[in-house]
Amino acid sequence: xxxxGALLTIAFVMSVEGRKGLTLSAQDKAATTEVKIDNFSFGPxxxxxxxxxxxxxxxxxxxxxxxxxxDDPKKFKSKVLDTDEKFSYTFTKAGTYPYFCSIHPKMTGKxxxx
Amino acid sequence: MSAKKKDEIIYDHNNDGIDRRGFLKCMAWAGTGxxxxxxxGVLKSYALSRMPETNPKDTMGELSFVQxxxxxxxxxxxxxxxxxxxxxxxxxxxNALPTAPEFMLHTGDISHLSKPxxxxxxxxxxxxxxxxxxxxxxxxxxxxxxDGKQFLERYGKGSKGAGWYSFxxxxxxFIGLVNxxxxxxxxxxxxxxxxxxxxxxxxxxxxxSTPIVVFAHIPLWxxxxxxxxxxxxxxQALAYLKKFGSVTVLNGHIHQTLQKVEGTxxxxxxxxxxxxxxxxxxxxxxxxxKVPAEQLRSVxxxxxxxxxxxxxxxxxxxSTLA
Numbered sequence: 418x419x420x421x422g423a424l425l426t427i428a429f430v431m432s433v434e435g436r437k438g439l440t441l442s443a444q445d446k447a448a449t450t451e452v453k454i455d456n457f458s459f460g461p462x463x464x465x466x467x468x469x470x471x472x473x474x475x476x477x478x479x480x481x482x483x484x485x486x487x488d489d490p491k492k493f494k495s496k497v498l499d500t501d502e503k504f505s506y507t508f509t510k511a512g513t514y515p516y517f518c519s520i521h522p523k524m525t526g527k528x529x530x531x
Numbered sequence: 532m533s534a535k536k537k538d539e540i541i542y543d544h545n546n547d548g549i550d551r552r553g554f555l556k557c558m559a560w561a562g563t564g565x566x567x568x569x570x571x572g573v574l575k576s577y578a579l580s581r582m583p584e585t586n587p588k589d590t591m592g593e594l595s596f597v598q599x600x601x602x603x604x605x606x607x608x609x610x611x612x613x614x615x616x617x618x619x620x621x622x623x624x625x626n627a628l629p630t631a632p633e634f635m636l637h638t639g640d641i642s643h644l645s646k647p648x649x650x651x652x653x654x655x656x657x658x659x660x661x662x663x664x665x666x667x668x669x670x671x672x673x674x675x676x677x678d679g680k681q682f683l684e685r686y687g688k689g690s691k692g693a694g695w696y697s698f699x700x701x702x703x704x705f706i707g708l709v710n711x712x713x714x715x716x717x718x719x720x721x722x723x724x725x726x727x728x729x730x731x732x733x734x735x736x737x738x739x740s741t742p743i744v745v746f747a748h749i750p751l752w753x754x755x756x757x758x759x760x761x762x763x764x765x766x767q768a769l770a771y772l773k774k775f776g777s778v779t780v781l782n783g784h785i786h787q788t789l790q791k792v793e794g795t796x797x798x799x800x801x802x803x804x805x806x807x808x809x810x811x812x813x814x815x816x817x818x819x820x821k822v823p824a825e826q827l828r829s830v831x832x833x834x835x836x837x838x839x840x841x842x843x844x845x846x847x848x849x850s851t852l853a
Contacts, residue, residue: 457758457816479608479819481644481675487716497675499644500608517716520671523759525716 451475452526454482454498454518459526466508468530473505474498485519594701597625597632597662598746598834600783601803603672604653605643610806610819611827614643615652620852621804621833622660628835632662633700638783638801639670639711639748645677650685669694670748670784671711679712695726697733703838703845704737706730708747710762720749720762727764731771742777742838742845750782752791752798755811760785769796779845781834785817788832788849799847802832829853 453460454476466472474484476498484504486492492514495504508514508530518524602618611617625632635657642649650673657665667686674682679693690696693709708730710720722730734743745751751768754760762768772778778796786808791798806819807830814820822830831852838845 457818478816479610481672483675497644515716519714520675521759522714522716522718523757 452484453477454524457482457518457521457524459516459518459524462526463529464526465529465531468511469507469509470530471505471507472528473503475503476500481520482518482524483520484516487515487517487525593840594703594838595628595630595632596634596636596700596836597628598636598638598781598783598801598836599625599804600638600748600801600834601640601670601786601805602637602653603640603643603803603805604649605646606805606819608806608819610821614805615656617828617831617852618653618656618804619659620828621831622656624833624850624852626659626661630835630837632835634662634664634666635660636705636707636746636781637665637667638746638781639668640672640783640803641667641670642673645673645675645681647681650681666698666705666707666746667694668707668709668747669711671714674711679709691729692725695729701838702840703742703744704734706733706743706745708745708751708768710747710749710751710765715763718763719756719759720747720765722762722764722768727767727771730768734771734775737775739774740776742779743772743775744779744781744836744845745772746781748782749784750798750800751780752793754785754789754800758811758817760811760817772796777844779836779847781836781847785811786820787830788834790847797844797847799834801834802830802849802851804831804833804852807831 450464450466450470450472452464452472452474454474455478457478459474464472474495476482477500479500481497481499483497484493484495486494493506493516497520498504508528511530514528514530516526516528599621603614604618606614625635641653669679669682673679683690683694687694693712695707695709697704697706699705708722708726710722713721713723715721749762750760751762751765776795780796780798782798782800783803785800786803786806787800787810788802789800807822808817809820829851832849833852835848835850836845837848
Protein backbone atom coordinates (compact mmCIF):
# COMPACT_ATOMS: atom_id res chain seq x y z
CA UNK A 418 0.00 0.00 0.00
CA UNK A 419 2.70 2.45 1.07
CA UNK A 420 4.89 1.53 -1.87
CA UNK A 421 2.01 1.85 -4.30
CA GLY A 422 1.18 5.25 -2.80
CA ALA A 423 4.80 6.35 -3.14
CA LEU A 424 4.95 5.19 -6.75
CA LEU A 425 1.71 6.98 -7.49
CA THR A 426 3.11 10.16 -5.96
CA ILE A 427 6.26 9.84 -8.04
CA ALA A 428 4.23 9.22 -11.18
CA PHE A 429 2.07 12.18 -10.36
CA VAL A 430 4.96 14.51 -9.65
CA MET A 431 6.54 13.37 -12.92
CA SER A 432 3.38 14.13 -14.83
CA VAL A 433 3.18 17.56 -13.22
CA GLU A 434 6.84 18.14 -14.07
CA GLY A 435 6.25 16.88 -17.60
CA ARG A 436 3.37 19.23 -18.06
CA LYS A 437 5.46 22.19 -16.96
CA GLY A 438 7.52 21.97 -20.12
CA LEU A 439 4.60 22.78 -22.35
CA THR A 440 2.49 24.90 -20.01
CA LEU A 441 1.09 28.21 -20.90
CA SER A 442 0.25 29.69 -17.53
CA ALA A 443 -1.30 27.91 -14.56
CA GLN A 444 -4.55 29.80 -15.12
CA ASP A 445 -4.79 28.74 -18.74
CA LYS A 446 -4.22 25.10 -18.04
CA ALA A 447 -5.43 24.24 -14.56
CA ALA A 448 -5.41 20.55 -13.69
CA THR A 449 -8.45 18.95 -12.11
CA THR A 450 -7.57 16.60 -9.35
CA GLU A 451 -9.64 14.18 -7.36
CA VAL A 452 -9.68 13.20 -3.71
CA LYS A 453 -11.90 10.26 -2.84
CA ILE A 454 -13.43 9.90 0.59
CA ASP A 455 -13.63 6.19 1.39
CA ASN A 456 -13.83 4.34 4.70
CA PHE A 457 -13.50 7.51 6.75
CA SER A 458 -10.29 8.62 5.06
CA PHE A 459 -9.14 11.03 2.35
CA GLY A 460 -7.34 9.41 -0.55
CA PRO A 461 -4.73 10.50 -1.22
CA UNK A 462 -4.26 12.02 2.23
CA UNK A 463 -1.51 14.26 0.82
CA UNK A 464 -2.05 15.55 -2.68
CA UNK A 465 0.43 17.65 -4.65
CA UNK A 466 -0.96 19.90 -7.38
CA UNK A 467 0.17 22.81 -9.52
CA UNK A 468 -0.90 26.36 -8.73
CA UNK A 469 -4.29 27.00 -10.30
CA UNK A 470 -5.50 23.41 -9.91
CA UNK A 471 -9.05 22.65 -8.93
CA UNK A 472 -9.31 19.80 -6.47
CA UNK A 473 -12.58 17.90 -6.25
CA UNK A 474 -13.49 15.76 -3.23
CA UNK A 475 -16.11 13.02 -3.65
CA UNK A 476 -17.73 11.33 -0.66
CA UNK A 477 -18.10 7.62 -1.39
CA UNK A 478 -19.05 6.64 2.18
CA UNK A 479 -22.53 5.83 3.50
CA UNK A 480 -21.98 8.57 6.08
CA UNK A 481 -21.76 12.33 5.44
CA UNK A 482 -18.40 14.09 5.65
CA UNK A 483 -17.06 17.62 5.25
CA UNK A 484 -13.87 19.13 3.84
CA UNK A 485 -12.76 22.02 6.05
CA UNK A 486 -9.48 23.94 6.05
CA UNK A 487 -7.67 23.86 9.41
CA ASP A 488 -6.01 27.21 8.78
CA ASP A 489 -7.15 30.24 10.72
CA PRO A 490 -8.93 31.89 9.02
CA LYS A 491 -10.29 28.91 7.09
CA LYS A 492 -9.26 28.86 3.43
CA PHE A 493 -12.17 26.66 2.36
CA LYS A 494 -15.14 24.91 3.95
CA SER A 495 -17.55 22.56 2.21
CA LYS A 496 -21.18 22.07 3.09
CA VAL A 497 -21.90 18.66 4.48
CA LEU A 498 -21.39 16.10 1.70
CA ASP A 499 -23.81 13.18 1.64
CA THR A 500 -23.00 10.01 -0.30
CA ASP A 501 -21.63 10.77 -3.81
CA GLU A 502 -21.75 14.53 -3.29
CA LYS A 503 -18.75 16.59 -4.36
CA PHE A 504 -16.90 19.71 -3.29
CA SER A 505 -14.35 21.62 -5.39
CA TYR A 506 -11.84 24.30 -4.55
CA THR A 507 -9.30 26.04 -6.78
CA PHE A 508 -5.85 26.66 -5.29
CA THR A 509 -4.43 29.89 -6.68
CA LYS A 510 -1.40 30.25 -4.39
CA ALA A 511 1.50 27.94 -3.60
CA GLY A 512 1.56 26.50 -0.10
CA THR A 513 0.43 23.63 2.08
CA TYR A 514 -3.27 23.48 2.87
CA PRO A 515 -4.18 21.13 5.72
CA TYR A 516 -7.83 20.16 6.08
CA PHE A 517 -10.09 17.75 7.97
CA CYS A 518 -13.63 16.44 8.25
CA SER A 519 -15.30 18.61 10.89
CA ILE A 520 -17.75 15.79 11.70
CA HIS A 521 -15.05 13.11 12.09
CA PRO A 522 -11.96 15.13 13.06
CA LYS A 523 -9.71 12.06 12.99
CA MET A 524 -9.99 12.34 9.19
CA THR A 525 -7.25 14.68 8.02
CA GLY A 526 -5.51 15.46 4.74
CA LYS A 527 -3.49 18.14 2.99
CA UNK A 528 -3.08 19.66 -0.42
CA UNK A 529 0.41 20.81 -1.37
CA UNK A 530 0.29 23.47 -4.06
CA UNK A 531 3.53 24.07 -5.99
CA MET B 532 -29.52 -10.92 46.93
CA SER B 533 -27.26 -12.95 49.21
CA ALA B 534 -27.56 -16.26 47.34
CA LYS B 535 -25.09 -16.16 44.47
CA LYS B 536 -26.69 -17.28 41.22
CA LYS B 537 -24.77 -19.13 38.55
CA ASP B 538 -24.57 -16.27 36.06
CA GLU B 539 -23.97 -13.61 38.64
CA ILE B 540 -20.57 -11.96 38.60
CA ILE B 541 -19.46 -9.88 41.54
CA TYR B 542 -16.42 -7.62 41.55
CA ASP B 543 -15.02 -5.50 44.27
CA HIS B 544 -14.14 -2.03 43.10
CA ASN B 545 -13.05 -0.63 46.43
CA ASN B 546 -9.32 -0.96 45.92
CA ASP B 547 -7.93 0.69 42.82
CA GLY B 548 -11.05 2.02 41.19
CA ILE B 549 -10.36 0.14 37.98
CA ASP B 550 -11.11 -3.51 37.68
CA ARG B 551 -10.02 -4.66 34.26
CA ARG B 552 -11.54 -8.08 34.76
CA GLY B 553 -14.81 -6.50 35.74
CA PHE B 554 -14.56 -4.15 32.79
CA LEU B 555 -14.07 -6.97 30.32
CA LYS B 556 -16.75 -9.20 31.79
CA CYS B 557 -19.23 -6.39 31.95
CA MET B 558 -18.69 -5.34 28.37
CA ALA B 559 -21.88 -6.15 26.56
CA TRP B 560 -21.95 -5.92 22.81
CA ALA B 561 -25.09 -5.07 20.96
CA GLY B 562 -27.46 -7.95 20.85
CA THR B 563 -26.19 -9.73 23.93
CA GLY B 564 -27.44 -7.40 26.65
CA UNK B 565 -26.42 -7.19 30.24
CA UNK B 566 -27.74 -5.80 33.45
CA UNK B 567 -25.33 -4.19 35.86
CA UNK B 568 -25.88 -2.79 39.28
CA UNK B 569 -23.41 -1.55 41.86
CA UNK B 570 -24.16 -1.59 45.55
CA UNK B 571 -21.65 -0.14 47.95
CA GLY B 572 -18.85 -0.41 45.43
CA VAL B 573 -19.69 -3.95 44.38
CA LEU B 574 -20.68 -4.49 40.78
CA LYS B 575 -23.23 -7.16 40.02
CA SER B 576 -23.77 -8.24 36.48
CA TYR B 577 -26.44 -10.53 35.12
CA ALA B 578 -26.96 -11.87 31.64
CA LEU B 579 -30.23 -10.53 30.28
CA SER B 580 -31.34 -14.10 29.68
CA ARG B 581 -31.33 -14.59 33.45
CA MET B 582 -33.38 -11.47 34.12
CA PRO B 583 -36.63 -13.41 34.73
CA GLU B 584 -34.93 -14.98 37.78
CA THR B 585 -33.73 -11.63 39.04
CA ASN B 586 -35.43 -9.95 41.95
CA PRO B 587 -37.72 -7.40 40.28
CA LYS B 588 -36.87 -4.90 43.03
CA ASP B 589 -33.52 -4.43 41.30
CA THR B 590 -35.14 -3.11 38.16
CA MET B 591 -37.84 -1.05 39.79
CA GLY B 592 -37.53 1.98 41.97
CA GLU B 593 -38.32 5.59 42.58
CA LEU B 594 -37.32 6.68 39.13
CA SER B 595 -37.36 4.98 35.79
CA PHE B 596 -36.35 6.53 32.49
CA VAL B 597 -35.29 5.40 29.05
CA GLN B 598 -32.32 6.34 26.90
CA UNK B 599 -32.57 6.22 23.12
CA UNK B 600 -29.84 7.27 20.76
CA UNK B 601 -28.66 7.72 17.22
CA UNK B 602 -31.98 7.59 15.39
CA UNK B 603 -30.23 9.10 12.31
CA UNK B 604 -33.53 10.06 10.69
CA UNK B 605 -32.87 10.52 6.97
CA UNK B 606 -30.34 7.69 6.68
CA UNK B 607 -31.52 5.38 3.88
CA UNK B 608 -28.55 3.22 2.92
CA UNK B 609 -28.29 -0.58 2.86
CA UNK B 610 -27.50 -0.86 6.59
CA UNK B 611 -31.11 0.23 7.26
CA UNK B 612 -33.31 1.64 4.49
CA UNK B 613 -36.13 2.47 6.94
CA UNK B 614 -34.88 4.14 10.12
CA UNK B 615 -38.35 5.55 10.82
CA UNK B 616 -39.72 2.00 11.11
CA UNK B 617 -37.06 0.93 13.60
CA UNK B 618 -37.57 4.09 15.67
CA UNK B 619 -41.28 3.20 15.81
CA UNK B 620 -40.34 -0.29 17.02
CA UNK B 621 -38.21 1.36 19.72
CA UNK B 622 -41.25 3.40 20.80
CA UNK B 623 -43.34 0.21 20.94
CA UNK B 624 -40.64 -1.36 23.14
CA UNK B 625 -40.68 1.64 25.45
CA ASN B 626 -44.46 1.53 25.67
CA ALA B 627 -44.30 -2.17 26.55
CA LEU B 628 -41.82 -1.81 29.44
CA PRO B 629 -43.20 -3.24 32.70
CA THR B 630 -42.35 -0.04 34.56
CA ALA B 631 -43.50 3.01 32.61
CA PRO B 632 -40.54 5.37 32.24
CA GLU B 633 -41.06 8.89 33.50
CA PHE B 634 -39.16 10.52 30.64
CA MET B 635 -36.71 9.86 27.85
CA LEU B 636 -33.15 10.93 27.16
CA HIS B 637 -32.06 11.18 23.53
CA THR B 638 -28.27 11.14 23.35
CA GLY B 639 -27.96 12.69 19.92
CA ASP B 640 -27.78 12.07 16.21
CA ILE B 641 -31.51 12.59 16.14
CA SER B 642 -31.17 13.44 12.46
CA HIS B 643 -28.74 12.24 9.82
CA LEU B 644 -28.21 15.51 7.94
CA SER B 645 -29.70 18.17 10.29
CA LYS B 646 -32.64 18.66 7.91
CA PRO B 647 -35.78 20.20 9.46
CA UNK B 648 -37.97 17.41 8.10
CA UNK B 649 -35.73 14.80 9.75
CA UNK B 650 -36.18 16.42 13.17
CA UNK B 651 -39.92 16.75 12.47
CA UNK B 652 -40.23 13.04 11.72
CA UNK B 653 -38.47 12.07 14.95
CA UNK B 654 -40.65 14.46 16.97
CA UNK B 655 -43.74 12.95 15.37
CA UNK B 656 -42.71 9.35 16.10
CA UNK B 657 -41.67 10.10 19.69
CA UNK B 658 -45.09 11.64 20.31
CA UNK B 659 -46.35 8.06 20.22
CA UNK B 660 -44.27 7.16 23.28
CA UNK B 661 -45.91 7.05 26.72
CA UNK B 662 -43.27 9.27 28.32
CA UNK B 663 -43.99 12.75 26.96
CA UNK B 664 -40.91 14.49 28.24
CA UNK B 665 -37.73 14.08 26.16
CA UNK B 666 -34.36 15.57 27.08
CA UNK B 667 -31.90 15.96 24.21
CA UNK B 668 -28.24 16.54 23.65
CA UNK B 669 -26.93 17.02 20.11
CA UNK B 670 -24.85 14.59 18.10
CA UNK B 671 -22.49 15.82 15.40
CA UNK B 672 -25.18 15.00 12.79
CA UNK B 673 -27.58 17.46 14.45
CA UNK B 674 -25.35 20.52 14.19
CA UNK B 675 -24.23 20.35 10.54
CA UNK B 676 -23.89 23.55 8.51
CA UNK B 677 -25.27 25.97 11.12
CA ASP B 678 -23.14 25.40 14.25
CA GLY B 679 -26.13 23.97 16.04
CA LYS B 680 -28.45 26.96 15.69
CA GLN B 681 -31.42 24.87 14.59
CA PHE B 682 -30.82 22.31 17.34
CA LEU B 683 -30.85 25.05 19.96
CA GLU B 684 -34.03 26.56 18.58
CA ARG B 685 -35.78 23.20 18.66
CA TYR B 686 -34.43 21.55 21.81
CA GLY B 687 -32.25 24.03 23.66
CA LYS B 688 -34.83 26.03 25.59
CA GLY B 689 -33.37 27.01 28.94
CA SER B 690 -29.97 25.52 28.13
CA LYS B 691 -26.59 27.21 28.34
CA GLY B 692 -23.93 27.70 25.66
CA ALA B 693 -24.20 25.11 22.88
CA GLY B 694 -27.06 23.36 24.68
CA TRP B 695 -25.83 22.04 28.02
CA TYR B 696 -28.07 22.00 31.10
CA SER B 697 -28.96 20.16 34.28
CA PHE B 698 -32.15 19.23 36.09
CA UNK B 699 -33.33 17.28 39.14
CA UNK B 700 -35.71 14.34 39.19
CA UNK B 701 -36.56 12.68 42.49
CA UNK B 702 -33.26 13.46 44.06
CA UNK B 703 -31.18 12.46 41.03
CA UNK B 704 -29.15 15.22 39.38
CA PHE B 705 -29.09 14.96 35.57
CA ILE B 706 -26.47 16.75 33.48
CA GLY B 707 -26.74 17.01 29.68
CA LEU B 708 -23.38 17.86 28.08
CA VAL B 709 -22.45 18.85 24.51
CA ASN B 710 -19.20 17.41 23.12
CA UNK B 711 -19.76 17.69 19.35
CA UNK B 712 -19.00 21.37 18.76
CA UNK B 713 -15.77 23.02 17.57
CA UNK B 714 -14.03 19.73 16.93
CA UNK B 715 -10.35 20.15 16.13
CA UNK B 716 -8.49 18.38 13.31
CA UNK B 717 -7.05 15.09 14.52
CA UNK B 718 -8.91 15.37 17.82
CA UNK B 719 -11.81 13.76 19.67
CA UNK B 720 -15.04 15.10 21.12
CA UNK B 721 -14.63 18.33 23.06
CA UNK B 722 -16.47 19.92 25.98
CA UNK B 723 -14.48 23.14 26.07
CA UNK B 724 -13.48 25.47 28.93
CA UNK B 725 -16.80 27.36 29.14
CA UNK B 726 -18.83 24.20 29.61
CA UNK B 727 -16.32 22.70 32.06
CA UNK B 728 -16.50 25.86 34.15
CA UNK B 729 -20.27 25.66 34.14
CA UNK B 730 -20.14 22.00 35.18
CA UNK B 731 -17.82 22.69 38.10
CA UNK B 732 -20.19 25.37 39.31
CA UNK B 733 -23.30 23.26 38.66
CA UNK B 734 -22.25 20.41 40.96
CA UNK B 735 -20.44 22.46 43.61
CA UNK B 736 -23.48 22.90 45.84
CA UNK B 737 -24.63 19.26 45.64
CA UNK B 738 -24.19 16.75 48.46
CA UNK B 739 -21.79 13.93 47.63
CA SER B 740 -24.62 11.46 48.23
CA THR B 741 -26.62 12.89 45.31
CA PRO B 742 -26.80 10.33 42.48
CA ILE B 743 -25.50 11.89 39.27
CA VAL B 744 -26.47 10.99 35.71
CA VAL B 745 -24.39 12.56 32.95
CA PHE B 746 -25.51 12.18 29.35
CA ALA B 747 -23.71 13.30 26.19
CA HIS B 748 -23.38 12.05 22.63
CA ILE B 749 -19.72 11.02 22.23
CA PRO B 750 -18.44 8.68 24.97
CA LEU B 751 -16.86 10.53 27.89
CA TRP B 752 -14.21 7.84 28.19
CA UNK B 753 -11.64 6.55 25.79
CA UNK B 754 -13.47 3.77 23.90
CA UNK B 755 -11.31 3.83 20.76
CA UNK B 756 -9.53 7.12 20.04
CA UNK B 757 -8.34 5.85 16.65
CA UNK B 758 -11.93 6.19 15.48
CA UNK B 759 -12.57 9.36 17.45
CA UNK B 760 -14.53 7.45 20.09
CA UNK B 761 -13.64 9.52 23.11
CA UNK B 762 -13.65 13.09 24.46
CA UNK B 763 -10.47 15.16 24.77
CA UNK B 764 -11.26 16.89 28.04
CA UNK B 765 -13.58 14.35 29.69
CA UNK B 766 -11.04 13.69 32.48
CA GLN B 767 -11.53 17.26 33.68
CA ALA B 768 -15.31 16.81 33.73
CA LEU B 769 -15.01 13.55 35.66
CA ALA B 770 -12.64 15.20 38.15
CA TYR B 771 -15.48 17.57 39.12
CA LEU B 772 -17.67 14.51 39.77
CA LYS B 773 -15.14 12.66 41.92
CA LYS B 774 -16.78 13.47 45.24
CA PHE B 775 -20.03 11.75 44.31
CA GLY B 776 -20.79 8.22 45.44
CA SER B 777 -22.75 7.32 42.33
CA VAL B 778 -22.13 8.65 38.83
CA THR B 779 -23.76 7.10 35.76
CA VAL B 780 -22.51 8.28 32.37
CA LEU B 781 -24.79 7.58 29.39
CA ASN B 782 -23.50 8.06 25.84
CA GLY B 783 -24.36 7.14 22.26
CA HIS B 784 -22.37 7.69 19.05
CA ILE B 785 -20.79 4.24 18.72
CA HIS B 786 -24.03 2.37 17.90
CA GLN B 787 -23.41 -0.55 20.24
CA THR B 788 -23.75 -1.19 23.94
CA LEU B 789 -20.64 -1.15 26.05
CA GLN B 790 -20.14 -0.77 29.79
CA LYS B 791 -17.24 0.09 31.98
CA VAL B 792 -16.94 0.72 35.69
CA GLU B 793 -14.26 2.91 37.18
CA GLY B 794 -14.55 3.46 40.90
CA THR B 795 -17.92 5.07 41.54
CA UNK B 796 -18.49 5.87 37.86
CA UNK B 797 -20.42 3.58 35.54
CA UNK B 798 -20.04 4.32 31.82
CA UNK B 799 -22.60 3.05 29.40
CA UNK B 800 -23.14 3.47 25.68
CA UNK B 801 -26.53 2.77 24.12
CA UNK B 802 -27.37 0.99 20.90
CA UNK B 803 -28.66 3.01 17.97
CA UNK B 804 -32.25 2.75 16.80
CA UNK B 805 -31.00 3.06 13.19
CA UNK B 806 -27.96 0.93 12.30
CA UNK B 807 -25.09 -0.88 14.06
CA UNK B 808 -21.41 0.04 13.87
CA UNK B 809 -18.49 -2.37 14.13
CA UNK B 810 -16.70 -3.22 17.35
CA UNK B 811 -13.67 -0.97 17.92
CA UNK B 812 -10.94 -1.75 15.40
CA UNK B 813 -12.82 -4.72 13.95
CA UNK B 814 -13.34 -3.08 10.54
CA UNK B 815 -11.55 -0.69 8.20
CA UNK B 816 -13.67 2.19 9.43
CA UNK B 817 -16.48 2.91 11.88
CA UNK B 818 -19.00 3.11 9.01
CA UNK B 819 -22.47 1.51 9.17
CA UNK B 820 -22.37 -2.26 9.53
CA LYS B 821 -24.56 -4.26 7.19
CA VAL B 822 -26.22 -7.27 8.75
CA PRO B 823 -28.84 -9.56 7.18
CA ALA B 824 -32.24 -7.82 7.26
CA GLU B 825 -33.71 -10.42 9.63
CA GLN B 826 -30.93 -9.71 12.15
CA LEU B 827 -31.12 -5.92 12.06
CA ARG B 828 -33.46 -5.48 15.00
CA SER B 829 -31.28 -7.68 17.20
CA VAL B 830 -28.43 -5.15 16.90
CA UNK B 831 -30.56 -2.06 17.56
CA UNK B 832 -32.00 -1.17 20.91
CA UNK B 833 -33.10 0.98 23.79
CA UNK B 834 -31.73 1.39 27.32
CA UNK B 835 -33.92 1.33 30.39
CA UNK B 836 -32.52 2.93 33.55
CA UNK B 837 -33.88 2.58 37.06
CA UNK B 838 -32.97 4.32 40.25
CA UNK B 839 -33.77 2.76 43.59
CA UNK B 840 -33.36 5.07 46.54
CA UNK B 841 -30.78 3.80 48.98
CA UNK B 842 -28.90 1.86 46.34
CA UNK B 843 -25.63 3.33 45.27
CA UNK B 844 -26.03 2.92 41.55
CA UNK B 845 -28.62 3.03 38.86
CA UNK B 846 -29.62 -0.19 37.16
CA UNK B 847 -29.02 -0.02 33.43
CA UNK B 848 -30.77 -2.56 31.21
CA UNK B 849 -30.31 -2.79 27.45
CA SER B 850 -32.90 -4.45 25.28
CA THR B 851 -32.73 -5.05 21.56
CA LEU B 852 -35.55 -4.21 19.17
CA ALA B 853 -35.88 -7.88 18.15
